[in-house]
Amino acid sequence: MAPGRSAATDVTSLRMLRKARDRIDRDHREEIGIASLASDAGYSREHFIRAFRAAYGETPGRYRTRRRVERARDLLRSANLTVTEICYLVGFSSVGTFSSRFSELTGMSPTRYRAEAAARGGPAPIPGCFALMWETGLPATPATPAGQDRTCGEARDAGAGVPSGA
């Protein structure tokens, strides 16, 4: 059980976790099962979720949700697509879930976010990856424990300093 037990020095495990995390980054539009990520990394599902959270401060499901929302923000700022199109494009399967996750993480609905981004003018000339690291970077402390093993990232710990907009 001991989460965080010398996790910082276990290079082999961290490497496997990072590969799983990269797969979420790469394929977040796909419905990647947490179980398949876990077995590819050589873990049981439960162990994988625990180890991922120990290393990155949140569950893989929640990380995936945040990446999807981040991509949605990007598209809302720059792409000429409807909110519904963007919802499916970034990997959500229902507009209701998309809107509520988006609002939890961003503090406003997708529609309002787009309107405010347009009012502010064009995007900042900062490489997207750096903005992304700011937003989805590595929290110093693991997020709240317990029961966070849903694949679609139940966002009970959304209060953990989620910035809105970059």
Next chain:
Amino acid sequence: MINGISIVSVWVLDQDSAREFYTEKLGFELTNDIKLDNGMRWLTVRPPGNAGQEFLLMDPSHSMLDEQTAAAVRGLVAKGALSPGVIATSDCRGDYEALVKRGVEFSQPPAERPYGVEAILRDDSGNWFSFTQRAG
């Protein structure tokens, strides 16, 4: 007058593997591979087309770092937390295709950005680089 960075330090987990990755997969030129008296291996490579800049591929365990700090750095590299910087390319999409064929991992494929075309590349240790073709 200051005129740029001549050596970029990159922490790597295994210098043999890093040497192979940077030279054979990324196509860099090997510029130095010297064992120093203090046990440090001075391993440098250079991106093709830029004679004025080298990457120093350093092993934290054989560096100026104490053992505990080296272990922490290794952990940070392995988990993917560190980025040495932005690699510039004149053809992000073309290079991406070629590099993927050679087995280079990207965590993000090329995408249009306000400043150009950008992908996110991982080295064999876990360092990430923005891989960017500047607009204009």
